[in-house]
Amino acid sequence: MATLSSTDSIAPHHGPARGLSRWLFTTNHKDIGTLYLWFSFLMLLTGGCMALMIRAELFQPGLQLIEPNFFNQMTTMHGLIMVFGAVMPAFVGLANWMLPIMIGAPDMALPRMNNWSFWILPFAFSMLLSTLFMEGGGPNFGWTFYAPLSTTYAPPSVTFFIFAIHMMGISSIMGAINIIATILNLRAPGMTMMKLPLFVWTWLITAFLLIAVMPVLAGVVTMMLMDIHFGTSFFNAAGGGDPVLFQHIFWFFGHPEVYIMILPAFGIISEILPTFARKPLFGYASMVYATASIALLSFIVWVHHMFTVGLPLAGELFFMYATMLIAVPTGVKVFNWVATMFHGSMTFETPMLFAIAFVVLFTIGGFSGLMLAIAPADFQYHDTYFVVAHFHYVLVPGAVFAIIAGVYYWLPKWTGHYYDEKLGKLHFWCSFIGVNLTFFPMHFIGLAGMPRRIPDYALQFADFNMIASIGAFIFGFSQLIFLTVVIKTIRGGLQAPPAVWDEPKGLEWTIPSPAPYHTFSTPPEIK
Amino acid sequence: MKIKITVIGALLLLASPSQHTFADWQLNMPRGVTDISRSVFDLHMIIFWICVAIGVLVFGVMFWSIFHHRKSRGAKAKHFHENTFVEVIWTLIPFAILIAMAVPATATLIKMYDTSDADVDIQITGYQWKWRYQYLGENIDFFSNLSTPREQIDNSEAKGENYLLEVDNPLVIPAGKKVRFLITSADVIHSWWVPAFAVKKDAIPGFINESWTRVDEPGIYRGQCTELCGKDHGFMPVVVDVRSAEDYNTWLAQVRAEQAAEAAAAQQELGMEALMQRGEVVYNQACAACHQANGEGLPNVFPGLKNSPIVMGDIAAHIDIVLNGKPGTAMQAFGDQLSAVDLAAVITYERNAWSNNRGDKVEPTEIEKLKAANGQ
Numbered sequence: 001m002a003t004l005s006s007t008d009s010i011a012p013h014h015g016p017a018r019g020l021s022r023w024l025f026t027t028n029h030k031d032i033g034t035l036y037l038w039f040s041f042l043m044l045l046t047g048g049c050m051a052l053m054i055r056a057e058l059f060q061p062g063l064q065l066i067e068p069n070f071f072n073q074m075t076t077m078h079g080l081i082m083v084f085g086a087v088m089p090a091f092v093g094l095a096n097w098m099l100p101i102m103i104g105a106p107d108m109a110l111p112r113m114n115n116w117s118f119w120i121l122p123f124a125f126s127m128l129l130s131t132l133f134m135e136g137g138g139p140n141f142g143w144t145f146y147a148p149l150s151t152t153y154a155p156p157s158v159t160f161f162i163f164a165i166h167m168m169g170i171s172s173i174m175g176a177i178n179i180i181a182t183i184l185n186l187r188a189p190g191m192t193m194m195k196l197p198l199f200v201w202t203w204l205i206t207a208f209l210l211i212a213v214m215p216v217l218a219g220v221v222t223m224m225l226m227d228i229h230f231g232t233s234f235f236n237a238a239g240g241g242d243p244v245l246f247q248h249i250f251w252f253f254g255h256p257e258v259y260i261m262i263l264p265a266f267g268i269i270s271e272i273l274p275t276f277a278r279k280p281l282f283g284y285a286s287m288v289y290a291t292a293s294i295a296l297l298s299f300i301v302w303v304h305h306m307f308t309v310g311l312p313l314a315g316e317l318f319f320m321y322a323t324m325l326i327a328v329p330t331g332v333k334v335f336n337w338v339a340t341m342f343h344g345s346m347t348f349e350t351p352m353l354f355a356i357a358f359v360v361l362f363t364i365g366g367f368s369g370l371m372l373a374i375a376p377a378d379f380q381y382h383d384t385y386f387v388v389a390h391f392h393y394v395l396v397p398g399a400v401f402a403i404i405a406g407v408y409y410w411l412p413k414w415t416g417h418y419y420d421e422k423l424g425k426l427h428f429w430c431s432f433i434g435v436n437l438t439f440f441p442m443h444f445i446g447l448a449g450m451p452r453r454i455p456d457y458a459l460q461f462a463d464f465n466m467i468a469s470i471g472a473f474i475f476g477f478s479q480l481i482f483l484t485v486v487i488k489t490i491r492g493g494l495q496a497p498p499a500v501w502d503e504p505k506g507l508e509w510t511i512p513s514p515a516p517y518h519t520f521s522t523p524p525e526i527k
Numbered sequence: 528m529k530i531k532i533t534v535i536g537a538l539l540l541l542a543s544p545s546q547h548t549f550a551d552w553q554l555n556m557p558r559g560v561t562d563i564s565r566s567v568f569d570l571h572m573i574i575f576w577i578c579v580a581i582g583v584l585v586f587g588v589m590f591w592s593i594f595h596h597r598k599s600r601g602a603k604a605k606h607f608h609e610n611t612f613v614e615v616i617w618t619l620i621p622f623a624i625l626i627a628m629a630v631p632a633t634a635t636l637i638k639m640y641d642t643s644d645a646d647v648d649i650q651i652t653g654y655q656w657k658w659r660y661q662y663l664g665e666n667i668d669f670f671s672n673l674s675t676p677r678e679q680i681d682n683s684e685a686k687g688e689n690y691l692l693e694v695d696n697p698l699v700i701p702a703g704k705k706v707r708f709l710i711t712s713a714d715v716i717h718s719w720w721v722p723a724f725a726v727k728k729d730a731i732p733g734f735i736n737e738s739w740t741r742v743d744e745p746g747i748y749r750g751q752c753t754e755l756c757g758k759d760h761g762f763m764p765v766v767v768d769v770r771s772a773e774d775y776n777t778w779l780a781q782v783r784a785e786q787a788a789e790a791a792a793a794q795q796e797l798g799m800e801a802l803m804q805r806g807e808v809v810y811n812q813a814c815a816a817c818h819q820a821n822g823e824g825l826p827n828v829f830p831g832l833k834n835s836p837i838v839m840g841d842i843a844a845h846i847d848i849v850l851n852g853k854p855g856t857a858m859q860a861f862g863d864q865l866s867a868v869d870l871a872a873v874i875t876y877e878r879n880a881w882s883n884n885r886g887d888k889v890e891p892t893e894i895e896k897l898k899a900a901n902g903q
Binding site: 061062063064068069072135136137140141142146148149152153155237238241242243244277278279280281282283284285286308309310313316317320321324325327328331332334335338339341342343344345346347348356359360363364367368370371374375376377379380382383384444447448449451452453454455456457458459460463464 | 552553554555556557566567570571574575578581582585586588589592593596597598599602603604605606607608609613614617618621622625628629632633635636637639640655679680681682686688689690691692710714715716718720722725726727728729731732733734736737750751752753754755756757758759760761762825827828856857
């Protein structure tokens with residue numbers, strides 16, 4: 001009995017294991033969140049280096065630094081790593097850290113699976129990156145890997161690419177199941193669905209999207225595998241297959257995937273703006289409904305990525321109208337954010353700066369998206385730098401800025417210290433200038449007629465390409481400021497109180513800073 | 528930071544003199560030269576100005592709030608957080624704008640899809656990395672390759688005015704006539720785009736896509752392949768030479784005369800020296816993109832021809848792979864791409880260049896016989 005009571009008294013206070021085994025075997029949502037976030041940052045730097053190689057080659061017309069086949073490997077890997085390695089794991093990391101705290105749960109619902117879904121990723125990405133050193137080089141067919149370039153004409157390493165995608169898919173699906181199970185089952189008593197913070201709501205909807213479409217991605221790469229090794233002809237016209245079928249399946253996954261990368265960002269922004277405007281979020285209910293409508297619409301718009309493949313007129317019209325429709329719920333969200341700021345009492349700490357930049361620059365990406373929805377005009381924009389500008393505006397100052405904003409916003413909660421506000425602001429302004437310098441000129445060269453994914457270009461595109469390359473290096477290197485800020489904050493800094501900011505709303509601000517290793521072992525009381 | 532700025536400044540200085548002469552700050556889509564391209568341009572401008580107007584309004588309110596409703600100016604937060612009336616309004620108004628936009632977009636799209644009653648039909652086939660143009664019913668069939676010299680791409684020569692946007696044989700079409708394009712591909716997916724016509728259509732193996740144009744003004748219009756199609760995707764431009772009806776007919780006659788001369792040449796014995804000379808030209812245009820000018824290929828991507836077993840082996844097998852390609856690989860069938868003379872020349876060249884020195888040759892007449900047997 002004596003031993004029992006002594007373990008009893010230790011149990012509520014036990015901390016993390018020591019050394020490497022803490023990270024390898026952890027089932028703690030905070031540890032796993034931290035792992036996800038560091039992994040994502042490492043991938044951001046890896047994919048970023050590839051982007052800088054691309055921009056360095058495009059600094060001037062002519063072939064200077066890398067040859068075209070390697071250039072294609074860089075564009076492909078940059079896309080894959082940023083989408084699957086940087087943006088998605090960052091959101092899962094934030095979800096791991098914050099969701100249980102926000103809903104008053106002690107941990108994620110399925111902690112061991114949580115460990116596994118993270119630890120698959122380093123192996124998947126090691127395998128993907130190792131293809132660069134294989135005979136014939138790595139994947140060189142674009143992150144959208146259209147058949148038959150990615151099947152009949154692909155380098156042998158494509159098989160490793162397929163397995164890497166399978167592994168990432170398994171990881172994402174398990175992560176999504178875990179998130180849904182946590183939100184639906186582990187809410188503290190009184191935390192009704194319509195009281196959930198928006199970050200929780202957007203992640204719940206995102207997780208459903210993940211479960212719906214990751215198997216489709218797994219399916220399409222399996223069909224490729226069959227075509228390459230087992231003599232089927234799903235995508236081979238000579239064998240009775242259809243190369244366009246590949247695109248339909250890919251984009252049926254791909255379009256919801258785009259929203260997987262932006263809905264959690266909407267959630268983060270909807271947390272940050274009210275805090276620094278000192279005013280409740282405008283239109284909470286309409287935000288939830290708008291997010292759900294965007295998610296539903298995402299299943300019926302995929303063909304807008306394929307307007308030039310030669311679909312029947314009726315098909316083009318349907319997908320054009322459906323795509324235009326997305327502007328309505330997206331508009332509602334932007335209007336709500338602006339209305340939240342309207343008549344607030346605003347201050348502009350680093351998270352707020354990134355959040356405001358998100359609202360403006362994401363909206364610019366939304367505008368170019370609306371332009372791209374107009375099918376006849378899309379014939380001119382399609383596969384040009386205008387598209388590159390569009391999706392980088394929604395993904396970089398969109399998703400990535402939201403992630404960075406979220407990190408600054410919750411960093412004092414995680415570490416117990418305030419970050420260095422001056423350095424944070426420096427990071428913001430360098431990133432803001434760099435991002436716009438990089439991606440805004442791409443609208444112009446795209447409209448002027450420069451196709452995407454080319455290693456060399458005609459002379460009339462030279463000036464704007466040079467500006468974009470300079471901007472890319474500014475943006476890339478300013479992320480080292482971010483790294484400095486984060487490390488500095490972990491090591492010390494002004495002690496943060498539980499609330500951190502000026503009367504923010506949410507359960508995460510009721511627990512001490514840094515958040516204890518175990519939180520809400522007994523559920524909080526929800527008013 | 529200081530170091531970075533200095534480096535960027537230095538790079539700018541280095542780069543500016545060579546670029547300055549070509550400076551061209553084109554900001555917008557070209558208006559184009561067809562009715563369709565002008566409608567597309569108008570749609571583009573309407574939706575652009577709609578976006579600008581919404582942007583000015585939304586960002587205007589936002590920046591006004593940022594300026595006036597900041598804590599440092601003593602702003603006190605109000606606590607309203609919903610208003611059904613404005614929420615309904617800002618759902619309905621965008622909806623109405625979208626419907627207004629969908630009407631002209633639909634009308635233009637219907638016009639673009641009307642490929643009926645064409646005066647000229649041209650089949651366009653994408654190959655890695657060139658275009659083939661076949662004039663249906665005219666018995667005209669040729670390939671269009673990038674003509675920018677390698678030296679300009681490698682920066683050892685100054686770049687010309689139409690760098691990367693120039694070809695050896697442009698597509699020639701008559702002005703004022705409705706030209707229908709039947710677009711397909713022989714290998715991977717390509718996309719045929721001429722911005723001035725607002726025509727962009729994917730070239731997909733096993734499928735034929737249709738598109739059309741009617742250009743009023745003669746002139747030369749340039750575009751590029753816009754679907755990633757492998758290593759030299761950036762090096763397969765589209766050039767369309769629009770000529771008056773009269774000049775177009777002259778061109779047709781000229782092409783036919785050249786074809787007759789080519790057929791006559793195929794009946795002659797050319798001899799080693801002439802074959803090697805022509806072979807080098809053909810090789811650099813048709814083969815060097817993959818097998819490289821030095822015959823060494825790209826390791827593990829494209830095999831080299833220097834000392835290759837096929838080139839050093841039996842000549843019949845060598846001719847066979849050039850004529851019929853190797854299915855399942857990037858090696859195309861050149862039997863219907865090149866003339867008998869060019870085929871004979873390039874095969875002879877491969878067998879004797881880069882110290883391969885096989886010493887044998889093949890004459891156009893032999894190729895003609897094989898092609899006839901193959902039905903090519």
